[in-house]
Amino acid sequence: MIFSFQKGIGKAFHSKKMKGACLNKLRGVKFSISLIALICTTLLIWAWESTPLLTNFLPPSEHFDVHLGMPSAVIHSEIPPNHVDFKDRQQPTEDDSAEARTPVGPIIQVMHQVSENVDANTMPDLVDEKARLGTSPSIATLSGSSGVVPDDDKVSDTATNKKRGCNYGKGKWIVDKKRPLYSGFGCKQWLSEMWACRLTQRTDFSYETFRWQPENCEMPEFRESAFLSRMRHKTLAFIGDSLGRQQFQSMMCMITGGRETSDVENVGGTYGLIKAHGAVRPDGWAYRFPRTNTTILYYWSASLCELEPLNRSDPATHYAMHLDRPAFFLKHFLPQFDVVVLNTGHHWNRGKIIANRWEMYVGGKPIANRKLAQIANAKNFTVYSVVKWLDSQLPLHPGLKGFYRSISPRHFVNGDWNTGGSCDNSTPLADGSEVTQDHSSDSVAEGAVMGTNVKLLDITALSELRDECHISKYSIKASTGVHDCLHWCLPGVPDAWNELLYAQI
Numbered sequence: 001m002i003f004s005f006q007k008g009i010g011k012a013f014h015s016k017k018m019k020g021a022c023l024n025k026l027r028g029v030k031f032s033i034s035l036i037a038l039i040c041t042t043l044l045i046w047a048w049e050s051t052p053l054l055t056n057f058l059p060p061s062e063h064f065d066v067h068l069g070m071p072s073a074v075i076h077s078e079i080p081p082n083h084v085d086f087k088d089r090q091q092p093t094e095d096d097s098a099e100a101r102t103p104v105g106p107i108i109q110v111m112h113q114v115s116e117n118v119d120a121n122t123m124p125d126l127v128d129e130k131a132r133l134g135t136s137p138s139i140a141t142l143s144g145s146s147g148v149v150p151d152d153d154k155v156s157d158t159a160t161n162k163k164r165g166c167n168y169g170k171g172k173w174i175v176d177k178k179r180p181l182y183s184g185f186g187c188k189q190w191l192s193e194m195w196a197c198r199l200t201q202r203t204d205f206s207y208e209t210f211r212w213q214p215e216n217c218e219m220p221e222f223r224e225s226a227f228l229s230r231m232r233h234k235t236l237a238f239i240g241d242s243l244g245r246q247q248f249q250s251m252m253c254m255i256t257g258g259r260e261t262s263d264v265e266n267v268g269g270t271y272g273l274i275k276a277h278g279a280v281r282p283d284g285w286a287y288r289f290p291r292t293n294t295t296i297l298y299y300w301s302a303s304l305c306e307l308e309p310l311n312r313s314d315p316a317t318h319y320a321m322h323l324d325r326p327a328f329f330l331k332h333f334l335p336q337f338d339v340v341v342l343n344t345g346h347h348w349n350r351g352k353i354i355a356n357r358w359e360m361y362v363g364g365k366p367i368a369n370r371k372l373a374q375i376a377n378a379k380n381f382t383v384y385s386v387v388k389w390l391d392s393q394l395p396l397h398p399g400l401k402g403f404y405r406s407i408s409p410r411h412f413v414n415g416d417w418n419t420g421g422s423c424d425n426s427t428p429l430a431d432g433s434e435v436t437q438d439h440s441s442d443s444v445a446e447g448a449v450m451g452t453n454v455k456l457l458d459i460t461a462l463s464e465l466r467d468e469c470h471i472s473k474y475s476i477k478a479s480t481g482v483h484d485c486l487h488w489c490l491p492g493v494p495d496a497w498n499e500l501l502y503a504q505i
Ligand SMILES: *[C@@H]1O[C@H](CO)[C@@H](O)[C@H](O)[C@H]1NC(C)=O
Pocket: 233, 234, 235, 293
């Protein structure tokens, strides 16, 4: 029932998307002149003085005093003995895996056994993000109103963007002979095989040759040496789910140009990122480029919440998933980061939460509010909480830049990952190459950062145009028939996310 419900929404989304694409085209032709005229007029009027209206857009900053805790040793002493019976064996897990991986991780081992039994290409039971996106007011409004006369809102948005910089998420994909930035054959050192589409039977690689060009922003060409000099003596941390890991791998490949590099140091131990006994992999990775003393790290936190075992002596313990507390790793190591990029999204669904034995807590107690206990509300609450917390930390760590990355879109057609859904299109940009909306397609992310100094890394709408860039049916192992329309081929779309990050650092 759930699946057919999702299917229905998927269809609805699809047609909405088509409608959106048509409107985009229409707008491109008809409205651009009047829009430009209006914008110019507005800018002329507003350019040289800061009106009360404009200053109203500048966020007030909120300050919270949050106590940073515990020595890092605690991370490991928290790990209870292994072995739990993972109920959900039928349900394949994403290979890179185990949303259960947390600072406390008895589920890790079993989860990895599960994921080893299934193909690399298997998918998590994902939240109906797409459905949510498809029905979200922002998309509905945007495709409905992207229309005829630009309203006041739009004009003031544009003026605000000009004033405050620009909107990196608005622009278009263009062919660039200098793409990709590294080879999918070459970057073996950092790229997981399951994401290196060059190593699979896939034959069309035209998708690799596009670059994202924001409409109103200067985009510096990504150069390894320039990036590393800018990040001299600095640490960049990606914290989030497997899509965050993709962005991390992409960054490692971009920085090295995909070439084998022998001088990069593994500094995972410094962050407690050590493979636990019996685990297939650690909870994250950290690498240091000695020439510039730059560290790039990734930590697995699917929900961004602190997870606390409810009974430390019980190997099958449930966990308090504290929606109002950031993941311990994030909180603990934040003072050592210079740039932090957070993401979450695809693990917010009932199936995952039950399978992981997560119990949602707020204020140190199980959630009593039934409305808040609904997954979409709990996710929204968490995203707002973690962004607000990060914002509260920024003044304590001058120079720290905090980003929240908007949701990475999925492209399953005719089903979900486990009901025969696929993403077979291989023609780049079949639905258009431009994002013209001013708002993010991820209204939760956009709302959460609003009024804070945390920046939105808004990749949703631009990635939405790239349905041909997923792993799809390809795999280097024997295919299970399950398509991956969530993760991206690398090199690919996450490289563009990193270019946008680079432009904003
Ligand atoms: C490397 O950078 C860190 C800051 O990220 C700094 O504390 C450390 O002293 C630097 N090491 C060297 C050898 O310069």
